Amino acid sequence: MIQCILTTEGIKITASFDPRAIEQQQADKMLGQFSFIMQQLAIAAANDQTVIANIEILTADDTQLLWMWNREVPPAVERCVHDLFIEQARARPDAPAIHAWDGEMTYSELDELSSRLAGHLVDLGIKTEDIVPLCFEKSIWTVVAMLAVLKAGGAFTSLDPDHPRSRHEEILKQINARVVLTSAQCSALLVGPRRTIVAVSETAMHQLSNDTTLAHSVARPNHIAYVIFTSGSTGIPKGIVMEHEAVSTGCLSHGKMLAFGGHTRALQFSSYTFDVCIAEIITTLIYGGTVCVPSEVDRRDNLAQIIHGMDANWAFLTPSVARLLEPTVELSLETLVFGGEQINSTDWERWEGYVRRMNGYGPTECCICSSFSDPQEFVSGKIGKSIASVSWVVDPLDHNRLAPLGAIGELLVEGPILARGYLDNVEKTAAAFIRDPAWLMQGGGGQPGRRGRLYKTGDLVRYGIDGNLIFIGRKDSQVKVRGHRVELEEIEHHIRVCVPYARQVAAEVTFLEEEKSKAILAVFLEPDKETQAAFKPNTAVQTMVDNSLQAQIVFLDNIDARMADRVPSYMVPDVYFTVPDLPMTTSGKVDRKQLREIGASLSAQQLVELRTQSQGPKRQPSTEVEKTLQRLWARVLNLQPEAIGVDDSFFRLGGDSITAMKLAAEARKECFQLTVADVFEQPRLGNLARLSQNFESIIVEEIKAFSLLGPGVDVSQVRADVAAGCDLDASMIQDSYPCSTLQEGLLSLSLKRPGDYIMQGVLELSVDINEDAFRAAWEQVVRSSAVLRTRIVQHSELGLLQVITADGMRWVEADDLDAYLAEDKLGTSSLLGAPLARYALVKESLGKRRWFVWAMHHALYDGQTLPRIVDAVQKAYMGGELEKEVGFNTFIKYLGQQNQEAAVAYWRANLAKCIATPFPSLQSTAKHPISDAIVEYQCPPLAKVS
Template sequence: MAHMANLAFDASTWEIYGSLLNGGTLICIDAMTVLDPEALLRAFGRHDVRTALITPTLFRQYTLECPALISTLEMLCVGGEALHPRDWESAEHLLTGKLINCYGPTENACISTTFLLTKEERCVNGVPIGRAISNSGAYVMDSRMRLVPLGVIGELVVTGDGLARGYTDPEQNTDRFVSIVVAGQAVKAYRTGDCVRYRPTDGQLETFGRIDGQVKIRGQRIELGEIEHVLRSHESVSDAVAVLQHHDGGEVQLAGFITVDEAAATRPLHSLTSKPLRQQFLQKVQQQLHDKLQAQLPLYMIPQFITVLDVMPINQNGKVDRRVLEQQSQTQTTRREPLQQPISDAERTMQKLWARVLNIEPESIGLDDSFFRLGGDSIAAMKLVGKAREVGLQLAVADVFRQPKLVDLSSSGSYTSYTAEEIPAFSLLGNDIGAAKIREEVAIGCNIDMSLVEDIYPCSPLQEGLISLTSKRAGDYIMQSVLELRDDIDADTLRAAWEHVARSTAILRTRIVHHSKLGLLQAVVAEEIRWEEGEELDEYLVKDKSVSMGLGDSLTRYAIIKGGREGKRWLVWTIHHTLYDGWSIPRIMDAVTETYNGAALEKPPNYHAFIKYLGQLDHDATTAYWQTALADCEAPPFPPLPLAVQQPTADTTLELQCPALPKIPSDITKSTLIRAAWAIVSRHHIGSEDVVFGATVTGRNAPVAGIEAMIGPTIATVPVRICVHRDQTVSAFLAGIQRQATEMIPYEQTGLQRISKVTAGARHACSFQTLLVVQPASEEIKKDGDLGEWRSRSDLQDFTTYGLVIQCTLARTAMSITASFDRRIIKNWLVQSLLNQLSFVMRQLARADSQVKVADIDTLTPEDKGKIWAWNRETPAAMERCIHDLFAEQAGARPDAPAICAWDGEMTYGELDELSAKLAGHLVEIGVKPDDIVPLCFEKSLWTIVAMLAVLKAGGAFLLLDPCLPRKRLQLMCNRVASTLALSSHDCVPVIQSLIETGSAIRTVIPITRATILQIPQHASSTTTVRPTDTAYVIFTSGSTGAPKGCRIEHRSACSAILGHGCRVGMHANTRTLQFGSYAFAGSLVEILLTLAHGGCVCVPSEDERIGGLAPAISRMRVNWAFLTSTVLDLLRPEAVPSLTTLCVGGEPIQISQVAEWAGQVHLRQTYGSSEMSGIISSERLTSSSMTRDVGKAGTGIYWIVDPSDHHRLVPIGAIGEL
């Protein structure tokens, strides 16, 4: 073991004790030799060094300077810094031994986790640090020391025997040495401060910089590791470091330092820059590097300067010396091209507005910059419009989307006197009815004095819909929020703050009533809050939930609950969704907090201004828009609503935490990206390119003064129709969806009830069952506040009557995708899969370049792919047997057992074997040989089965002909197989003769009866050798997709199906099978061949019984196993066929009513198969609760479900595809 680490570096303890405590030899190497790769190589050779621990910086330099040094070691451990994937890739071919990436803090005895690098490893997100070593633990946790989900970034917390007792200064222990719960036990742990996540594919730990790597510059929080990650991802950059540099006068700037692949070996630290190298780099990658930074990071995270170094400075521990870089002068740098600054007053005003909304410096915004590329989104656009109004500039959100560049947007606005309009009370009611009469009727509806009614105006479409739904199902659309009060909060002061906010906010004093002539109206009532009290929180919540909130009722309630063993106090706020939306809630909370703290409350804009805007909409233009947008819409709803479910009830919630979406290198918003991703995912689950789902929009895009500060429900639900064209580029696809959203803004407040009345297509579109909601994290209730901790008692499912609601909550560092759904409509596993697919597709769309097409976006997640490969990892072995050999085994073992019970006679296995063998010998004599195809034309008869076995024993292959088929079809089938010999019953000879007369290749027809077989000379015998690969039979498909096709089935294929499915479908020696299927139907071969191979008896009714007396025939022949279509099954009743114990249904889907009738009476199975797959492929036992679509798993083959448009691509689990 080489001992190279500085004794002040914890790695030295690992070198010393790791070697000596395991019986190794420690080779001490001086510092100057460590810095001289050639000298180090000689030292390694001289002392036979086989193991070493070095930093990634030294690893990189040794690889460049002296590759042989890497090749000499049996085990090389790298640690102390993050190992870059490019360093691993450049050294991969040099390694002859093991390379292990080591991670660990001093506080946990140097090494906590390890990762063995193999040649198959492709480190997409950096080289993993692996898993915890023996007697240690490694956990990814959030700030409250709770485990985070797989794939979500959190803080690495380590435990184990190597943990330090603590710091020498006990006061420093509190923040770092903590207690966590592992398997129900409290365990001492150390918080490393490193950001990591479990790699979703295998659970290996990946690093993402340090939590304390976050710095602030101009008020913005920056993660230096994110910047370094982007810089290192450039193909020409070998290493990168980002630092903050503090200059005289207090100026702070962000600087980046990089080395390139051609960097020289270690140089004196005073020679940090190389002008020729810098010039070479600038010529090669300057613009590429700038574009990459701008595409992936917000503007405030882009370094002002990027300096090219020959080599990174290294401290005495072999790590990059950041302090040297922080002090390095900026004499040789690159930065983004000089910005073209605004010239006109309008441009300068717009620049300042952007800076305020995006929280960046005005000087960093140029005329050609895009609002969205600088970090803006739809919410920021709405705020921009509000700020513009404050300075008298009239601007619409749609303008920002249409003209996102500063130079263009500056010219689109106009200056007006834009102040909030004073709207007199009762002025929105119209003049048809006197305000006094309306006021009187409303007061009666509210059961209050008329003088308390301050204002009355119409309801929005959303309010009308929500109050109507609540009247149908009490308790829906009501939120209970609970605030656990801090100990120092004064309850009386808090009550006073709430009362003050309610007096200042009209919507919190609003009720909804029904007027006899005007319909639903909302009334602002001058009333004070009536506070409830209680001692048990849960008891109050149940009681409160049972109190109605309907027409005329107060739509808000407040309570202070005092109780609990620990003396806790809670404030419970109950409010109906007709009074708020996600945008309003945090503003109400902030207003209460500010009022409690003594701040003056600014009265918010009145909600009636929004109602006035709705009343002025152009209804003709609105109707025309929705007629066009939803014309001829027939997109299948997803998830489909079962007949048994009249009204969905969301009773389950699933959540997926995932990293934030990468910055989109275009003007596309994240909301657009999410809509596009869901459309692509939905396409696979409905099997249609025409996709419709619902979307909740903020409504804050409306041109109403102060709408961004207004409290009240401006949200709206709209049907979104997207055509997913596979050949369209992703950029065009996204642009079209964003354009659609922009064009929809003037019409988004129409309301679903009104939209559905426009056309039949619109009515269909409004019946969607998936609602998509996108909101920034700022719209959620803040969990921790000055007053205490909030927790909502009403999750997403309380606010929906849809089968599935997906809510995407966006934040800068993470994204939460929550699904609320009805388990009767869609299963948990499918919802979880949908969330994974949505996240997977979103990230592909965000990273797609201009040439990527929609067809290139993969919806099959790694998780789904892993499951599919696990299911299909083993291909069932083929049965290398012949069909007649399976029969011979049964005949030899049970010669006296019944083989056939037919209307025209019976046979034992011994008789059937003897007669078929005799006929086979004759066929061989007249020239039948392997793979010759012999048509068999019989009515329902035992002699059909005799002929089948005879042809097989002779080595030929049979083709069953149903004499009831049209002559042209029979002629086509015989001509396709070019047969010269046919076997027939006596009655069907004329059928074959007619084929011969019309040009068939058949030249000889042999009628088969007992007499003709017995006349065959005794010396005739079959001596043909039949192989499993020879053709056993030919069966023609139905021709539903064109001309019928003849399928050649080999013996081994048929035997694999026979033996693979027999036991599964209940075949055994006592089986008595109904031979019902037409000879043109593959089911007839299932009935005959499966039965005989398992020693059962084939029961053959006459044609007359088959058509008009099936139930009596089943009873007479004691049939206990049948294979029928659902159409035929409708003709039978369980009580009429008491002998039947096993019923297989196939050929067409079984009906729900049939499952209900038969599942409790017989062993009921639904089968699936095709002629091309030897009949049955799979089957599934059905019970009364089974899904009628279930056909089970593949029995003798493998199921692959592929995209019908691309058979080389698997579809996700749960999606519709081609089998």
Template sequence: MSILHGPTTPFPADSTIPLLFTEQARGRPDAVAVVDADHRVTYAELDERSNRLAHLLRAQGVGPGSRVGVLLDRGHEMVTAVLAVLKAGGAYVPVGPGHPRERQREMLADAQATVTVSREELRLAAAWPSTPLPLPADSRALAYVLFTSGSTGRPKGVMVEHRSVLRLVCRTDYVSFGPDERIAQVADPSFDAFTFEVWGALLHGGTLCVIPAETVLTPGALGPALAAHRITTMFLTSALFTEVMTDRPDSFRGLRNLLVGGDVVDASRARRLAGSPRDLRPARFLNGYGPTETTTFAVCGPIESVPADATSVPIGRPIANTSCYVLDSGLRPVADGAAGELFIGGPGVARGYAGQPEQTRERFLPDPFATEPGARMYRTGDLVRCRADGMLEFLGRIDDQVKIRGYRVEPGEVEATLGRHPDIRQLAVVVEGAAGERRLVAHVVPAVPGTRPAGLREFLAGRLPEWMVPSAFMVHSALPLTATGKIDRAALPPAPPEGPDTDAVQPRTDLERELAELTAELLGLDRVGVTDDFFALGGHSLLAMRLVSQVNNRFATEVALGDFLYDPTVVRLAAEVSRGC
């Protein structure tokens, strides 16, 4: 059972995303396509708005083979933009407006984006005609380029074709899409779950409901939002699922489908949800696994129960039109039940990496088990085994890649970026902590012995997204080496808790003292100054969510997460608690 095939279903392999969307717009013009705050955009309106922008993009030279950067936040405008890019014949390249400018430039350059779409282009598009354009019909054309962390020091742009997207959301077996589906849009556009959310809804006449990031992160807010929007299906990263289940385990009641993934699913939280009364849990609870290179999901498995002694949750079986191979180092199938590296085949496999032919050849190999000429399989780097019941079990990575709050991170990319700091002579970036609590730690040797390089966190924050900035920086006179002269990462000491500066402002009231103790305990620190920045001490958005939840429960108040994120200090927390009491 080291070679597994999902069911073969007749998905529209020769069609394209805009062709299928146009069919829905013609058949359901007045149906609501996107709900975004006070905006209700019908299929007809979305069709017309994307046509206008597509005309503008065509006038700017966008056509088959073009890559178009999209610098917009989540919302109905982002959906309009990606649809317009596809109608113009191009491929969209989502680039977070909040990403550091240098990283934005690198991503657009690597993707060879010739045009970018921002709110200014949306404004200009209003003057262009709304008449339909001749739509591209090449299912093997590029649909989008998504960037993941790269071991070579630069992010890798994964090139995904139209047919790969259609294999994910059309005539598949893990979820039934249809016009009565209301799918939550919670993923960042640079995260491949965005593909599942947007096209799962819009290619079947369903409704895409944009849930604000603050709602997703604010303790207790997600459940009411899902109920208010009458959400039927959603995907949530494992880390966010863990947080919601810790605080509000009934948040998913009424859902038809809840998919979780992006990292190892916490077995205890999954056990809790699967064992909840039927009216307090989703009808179907699924573990979804798949690298960006295989178009969001390649393997899914229902989580119906989790044994009391289980420490992990199986990732499932191949979804429709997908093959999985568990192979040894010689690319031979392993014995039944043996561990091996997971390779994935089928039309969901991406074209490769933009501008990185060597990396493409290394990870995308000829598929010797396929009957289709020229078929390729993707080498995941994940160690798995196939259980007796046919379910795949994730065992770990065979390289240094990790998941930080659902995002893929190559420590090598962080090292390469930090290595450009002029005050560093040698460094190593390692991962500490278990799944769900992982953090990056940077060990550095200064260029000038006896000094302490300044501004390392700020240096990286200006070049990398937040989840790739190490939580701790340790300065050494030298790094330990192996007998062959390489850095001995296993010998690096664990990072001690980072406390505040010696001149940090101490608590001045009983409330500040109690909040400082709560914050320090959450961060694993001895103490916290009341003006210390929560994120500079190693915090992140999910820990902030947990802290606000604990504060609200302890003081019977309703501090908004956004207020704390705006000023992440104990002083601000104390002020908000006092205001709410």
């Protein structure tokens, strides 16, 4: 509250405020601003010619502070991107450049292959300023293609294979594409007249000329490096043109601040159509790091595992995606940069102590981020201070007037990271990229003026007292939808095409009543009186959502499919309303606040009921798979299970790509096989359940102990028998069931030749490993894993049985590694009834070295099992929660349900004419060869293959 008292000396102003909401310095600034404006009004009153709108509102103190922060524009790096990469390739040729799911490359290999492809592009006529489209799924070859285009002198633009073909064709027409680089899988998407398709693969690369002598120096820093297409207000994608100089400056600047280097292993998570991929790929490579590229499937379904498996230590994620990860588990991450969406305190604080947290901000027109924030204390909306640029805040209605310090205004960015402009659109470029505003030319606060080019972001921000920027919102209809920048006018344009009988159309992003973080894309339609009936056949819900506006949710036949043919999936609306008249403001514009309030009045549960009511009464799940899916959907969509029927679509219930990723993760926790691709392929619950059954998804059921021994078996007697075979009390026996044929064979061979098929692993423990915590982690994993508590006994009637015991770990301690290994091998002759997994800690009696020795029989593990056990121990050691295990008894039950005769007949028929040639041929005296001899050979160094 501000109180003004007129005194003989002037006006006494008192401000009462909450210091938790407003800092003392900010309150002082506000009062100073208030006093200054009153003085300006007094001066204006004495001058009848002064227009109030023209009075000066920026104090001298504010001017001095703003110019102190922005006195110098950082210099441009006048280098080409590929030249910076080549420097790294020459400095560290054998260092890993790419670790991808489909291959790995060193810097020298990446340099050579990209140069080969660049030479081919030059032969195809690619020259400077030519734009070459790339269309790839996640792959090592996308990186090769990017560098090749740059080396050839051209610029690249990326197309998403999942986007509609009509969008592809519009972009290809805008860039006049003559040559397209693509993967073999995506090549059919881009075939067209007078268009050369080059499929990039390992085979194709080795068929190209190895003459890598290229004139790539024809590219200059002011030439185009890449073009990124974003949503356009006219319904046509808008191309943002970025030059080499801007990319080099931006990447070197934010790379330095984020401590990129040869140690960096950056997760390449972002879509190639999202400019963050430039930081993930280009910044990493020009700093000598490694780009970690997961497959599209792993990116969506196994994010946590792929981060760990690729040892990625740097990632840029939206807060929505970061919520899919558990901070206690993803310990390879060292730096996590949030961006693409506004972050809340919960998302920020849950990563405290696990990673270095950063919040990045930057429109696509600024490469890549124009500001960063890494506050110790979270401040909502804080986007930090400028990098490789300077930031100005101006009057939202007039960029020729600076806003007072602390006032909300439009953010302008000045500096060498700005885009050239919009592709072939002089008018839009001139409106967004302004030159030489009067206040910049004039200077201030003792600083000289300057000429400059600035980008009008359209974002509303304010300066904090410490120079940090605080994001407030947008001044126009551009919004963020599911992490993507979208112009609402583009959605409205395509809705008008799909619903031509609507008189007025308005699209808006709104938030549900109970889920402020859950944004939905709503479309409001005003029917024409003559065509209003066109809505009725497709409208089954007459429920009034808002009494004042008489809004109601409607259903339009095939609208989702028609929109999906025109726009990317993230631009397809979630819900459609009709209103008799769109609300208007006094200035004659659509009152978007009222539209947002319509959506905000609904809960997620109400919205689902209204959107799905046209289907009639819901059919409830009947099978176990359907019931499991219903429960999982309810969990990730925050709905009541009974609100979800078998005919419901995951996406009509409010799901999107992020919640689909969450669904796959939740399903995996319950050992249910489900991928994000499955959800997109069959979004209806009933269809998804049938698809899951076709894939033989396993819902882990509780198999009753001893039930797999067969009918009529005396369980008490068998339990006593196997307990005696294990030299344990019967109370220590938890379960018993048959062995698989493979287990029987492996054990039989080990009994014939003691020591065979037994792994003996040795791991030296580093000095920072806490021994007590290490022991506790292993003991936790053994308790949770039945396979590690399994023994095998010979039963007089039932044959070889595996026995699950309640026996804990038995640690062996020794002080001589070689002696223990030899002694442990001698003990492998008595396997029946004995523990098949053994654990030891060996510590030097005189030194400080420690080893963990883990021995286990092959009947208990395979190549897939060992890494999972090791991962589980690592999770337990770091305090993570272990996933629910699929018991081996599930597999034994599956084997028992198979038709053995049919399987034998199948293989006999298929192998009937096969002739096996043994290698090497055995002498007649060697019926059962034993590998008990060793020969060693020293291979001379190999000449490097050029």
